[in-house]
Amino acid sequence: MTTIRTAAVIGSGVMGSGIAAHLANVGIPVLLLDRVPEQLTPQEEAAGLTLDHPKVRNRFAVTALEKLGKTNPAPLYSETFASRITPGNIEDDLAKLSQVDWIVEVIIENLQAKQELIARIEKVWKPGTIVSSNTSGISINAMVENAGEAFKKHFLGTHFFNPPRYMKLLEIIPNEQTDPVIISSMSDFCEKKLGKGVVQAKDTPNFISNRIGTYGLLITLREMLAKGYTVEEVDAVTGPAMGRPKSATFRTLDLVGLDTFVHVANNVFDLVTDPVEKDVFDTPAILKEMVAKGWIGEKQGQGFYKKVKTAEGKEIQALNLETMAYAAGRKISSASLEAAKQAKGTVGKLKALLGAKDRYSELAWNILKPVLLYAAEKRDEIAETIVDIDNALKWGFNWELGPFETWDAIGLKRSVERMEVEGSTVPEWVKAWIDAGHDSFYERKEGRTFAILNEELREVESRPEIISLASLKQQNKIIRSNSGASLIDIGDDVACLEFNSPNNAIGADILTMIQQSVDEVRSNYRGLVVANEGKNFCVGANLMLLLMEAQDGEWDEVDGIIRLFQNAMLKLKRLDKPVVAAPHKMTLGGGVEACMPADQTIFSAETYYGLVETGVGLIPAGGGCKELALLASQQVRDPEVDLQPWINAAFETVAMAKVSTSGHDTKRLGYMRAQDSVVVNPDHRIYEAKQAVLRMDAAGYTPPAIEKIRVVGENGKAVMQVGAYSMLKGGYISEHDQLIANKLAHVLAGGNVPAGTLVTEQYMLDLEREAFLSLCGEIKTQQRMQFMLSKGKALRN
CATH class of the missing domain: 3.40.50.720 (NAD(P)-binding Rossmann-like Domain)
Structure with a gap:
């Protein structure tokens, strides 16, 4: 290298x-x-x-x-x-x-x-x-x-x-x-x-991603203008329903900047000679008019969309291309869009969308077909392999599937037949590939991927740094599984605990699998990695379940859930084999607590990590408070050194629900330990975590000694509570915020004991659980929980 x-x-x-x-x-x-x-x-x-x-x-x-x-x-x-x-x-x-x-x-x-x-x-x-x-x-x-x-x-x-x-x-x-x-x-x-x-990429105009992606955007705009679709209709079709980002077509153009997009399109227009291709890259008059008006997107406050202040707050309005006036956006629905919404996975969504046969299904096909044909036509001109083309569009435009993966998903033979019936010209190499007996551009066998290369099926190079849990599951490497989690053999006698519940929220199924995984690894494996391939590592505990039990007054059930959580985390921490957590993206609340028992945490650079329970009127109760107190006690071992500043910092971080802006930023918030590290390439997380397990095992792993926690006690609690009172009087927090802060201070301080007292981890867990249960009974906390579940953001009441 x-x-x-x-x-x-x-x-x-x-x-x-x-x-x-x-x-x-x-x-x-x-x-x-x-x-x-x-x-x-x-x-x-x-x-x-x-x-x-x-x-x-x-x-x-x-x-x-x-x-x-x-x-x-x-x-x-x-x-x-x-x-x-x-x-x-x-x-x-x-x-x-x-x-x-x-x-x-x-x-x-x-x-x-x-x-x-x-x-x-x-x-x-x-x-x-x-x-x-x-x-x-x-x-x-x-x-x-x-x-x-x-x-x-x-x-x-x-x-x-x-x-x-x-x-x-x-x-x-x-x-x-x-x-x-x-x-x-x-x-x-x-x-x-x-x-x-x-x-x-080959040295051709706009290389790969911008060549295909820009073509696709221009085709979409032309289809819209020709058939009279609105901005909202196009974005409803060209977003997640097609395996594309939520920004779809026009929000994407607003983000990129219409002036930038026109420049990129003009570059191809100026350099290509094929009249048909040149015509596509001839920027439509509507785009030129918008650029001339300065309506170039978010950087100027308006483009295809504009935020407008109203009496109720802010409203996002969409541009009517016929009148060139903005109006409140309307919700778009149809049979095809609803079918796509209900379908699982990108492949399922695409099939549902294209199969419904309404005007939105027609729009999807009419913009997808030319992009697939264009990618096939330009294959050898712009790239070495179809894999490079697919990856370029997935990584550069955030498509879930590249053009050739999309073609496989909708059915190569069937879609080519439809294209030819409709009079489209399909590249000869595509027809020859089908005639040779192939019904897809990719084939997967025993965890290995093959793709067309030089008109033959060749294995796609696999890098050892990329461990795919999805591929391993296809190879029957699952050791144990239930509805919320799986334990997977990732090779070299290392297992990986994967969450796969909705949003990877932690419920009883995941907690049960954690305990079973500890037993399995203790008996048969060298160590454990805690990681997954979800959009986010974990957004916290199953809030809906907690709210339902609290509203019904089922306090024994709530108590049982918290005990199960605490016991699972403690059992994971006590495993006599190395454990490495590899979180990524949103890792919140219970997700953080699932990482804290690990011997080492390898953060993805893009990890947004924090104990955010106060945002729903609660405090961390799965060991989060206990682990922060323990970490402070370990960092200040000299009994003559004041522990209060470290606890104050932890109190502020949790009380204000601070979240790191990156894996590196976890250090500023006090979550990163000396042994923890950051990996920049998210695809290498699981590999690096596995290597860390193997290094600890080879070095003769010995589990950390169980030690007591030195706490700041009653006097230290008073210091934190005075700070919360000052915030209340200054108008920065509500009375309910103060109540939560006081409970948090009680737990982090170690309760009503003298400063310097040594307490056990179980003692701290009991304090967490008691405070959590009492807050669950508060109406305002239940309101916060309900608001988060319905609105997806915190309520400050």
């Missing part, structure tokens, strides 16, 4: 600063350069600065760096990582490019400007340094047509998608002379170090 210890990014705009931020995220010091300003700002003039002053000359990069902390969503995993970025300018700091391992050009999308900059880079270039261009479609070969042979070997395109931290796709585009070793090693580096999904 290429070793990149330092980097330089030239161009500090949104993309350049975002790429610099992501390099800083993974620990790479970055030099961020931009041009020198040609005139002073009023503020600079008032300060008596001149154009020669370093603050002025570095202004663009410095300003970009300052904006990183204000940008939402945040480009940095932690604001402290901004210190890894050094601002400068291309005039004074050009020579410093010889000191870095990777130079990324991210300036204006103009071939001549890029060629001129590359010529300047080559003059100070140190042989062996990798140079790349972040471009969305300009020819990589054309950029370096005047460069030397050695430089060309180390030059390639690295097309990040915006925002670089969050978007998975990275297209690598070699020029004709790029060293194959560089291509391979950069692909490896970008996957493992930057956490990207890497595809190799």
Whole structure:
């Protein structure tokens, strides 16, 4: 793998600063350069600065760096990582490019400007340094047509998608002379170090994702205009019903920016020669009119949608393309959309949508068909494999299925027959593939995936760092399972506990499986990984069940649920084999408590982690409070050192339901322990967790000793409660918030005991359970629980 210890990014705009931020995220010091300003700002003039002053000359990069902390969503995993970025300018700091391992050009999308900059880079270039261009479609070969042979070997395109931290796709585009070793090693580096999904694209207009994705958006717009569909109707069809994001077509365009989209479309229009293809990429007049009006999307406050203030609050209005006026959006429903909504999985939704035979089913087919045909027609021109095409659309446009996976899902033979009946031209290689006896582009056998390559079925390369639980289950690797969880053999005598209940909410089925898993692993395995492949790791306990029992006054049942939760977590913690948790995305409440018993937690970089029970009027009662108190006690072992600051910090974090903004941010909130770590590529989580289990086992794992917890006691509780009272009097919290805070303070302090008392874990669990039960009986807590279940957000009553 290429070793990149330092980097330089030239161009500090949104993309350049975002790429610099992501390099800083993974620990790479970055030099961020931009041009020198040609005139002073009023503020600079008032300060008596001149154009020669370093603050002025570095202004663009410095300003970009300052904006990183204000940008939402945040480009940095932690604001402290901004210190890894050094601002400068291309005039004074050009020579410093010889000191870095990777130079990324991210300036204006103009071939001549890029060629001129590359010529300047080559003059100070140190042989062996990798140079790349972040471009969305300009020819990589054309950029370096005047460069030397050695430089060309180390030059390639690295097309990040915006925002670089969050978007998975990275297209690598070699020029004709790029060293194959560089291509391979950069692909490896970008996957493992930057956490990207890497595809190799050919040097063609807009490469893969933007070529197919832009085509699909333009086809959708043309179909809409031709058949008179509304903005709301199109988005109702082209969202989750088709396995696409909720932003569907027009919310996506508003997010991207219509001006940006038109630029990308024009790039293909200018460069392709086929008149039919050129016609599709000729931007419709309606888009040009909207751009001319400045209606370019969210960055200008209006595009296809606009937020409007009303007497009731805010209303999202949709644009009527006939009148060019905005009106309140209307809910779209039909038999096909309802059938898709009820169907399970993307394949089921697509089949249901296309099979219903109404005007929305017709819309779906009429925009899907040309995209499938276009992807097939351009297969060899834009990519090496259909896998790269499918991955590019999944990772770049957030489709659930790529074009060829979609074709398989709806039935290759049947859909081709329909296309030909309707007079469409199907590429010869597709018909030849069917004639050869194939009814799909992909085949899966015994956990291995095969796909068409060079008109043959070849195995798709599997990377050891990617462990697929879904694939393992297909291979009958399930050890135990019930309605909420499964225990899966992931190889090398390591098992993985997977949650698979709705939203991965923890109920009795998952808690039972945890206890059974502990027994199974103790007898037959080297260790346990706790991970899953759901949209989120776990959003907490089964709130509906708790609310129903509380409203019915079934307190013994509520008590039993909490005891079961606590006992399962304690049993997991006491397992005499290594346990590693690998959470990802939303990991809230009970999800956090399911990770806390592990010997090590390997967070995905995108982990949003927090004990949020106060938001529904409760406190953590599955061991969360106990574990935070234990962690504080372990960090301050000297009895002469005041424990109060650590407990105060834990109190504030839980009382305010703080959630980390990344895996790294868990450290700021006090959840990350010394042995915990972060993995950037989410696809590698389970592998890294498994390796951690094997390392502990090989080292002769010994379970941590059971130790008592030193608590701050009654006096420490008073300190926290005074803080809550001050918040109440300041109008920051309600009386019910204060009640919850007082209960939380009682538990975290260890109850009414003297400061410095040593208590057992079970004692702390009993305090948790008692406080939880009492809060469940509060009407205002039940109102909060009901509001969260119905509205999906917290009620402050």
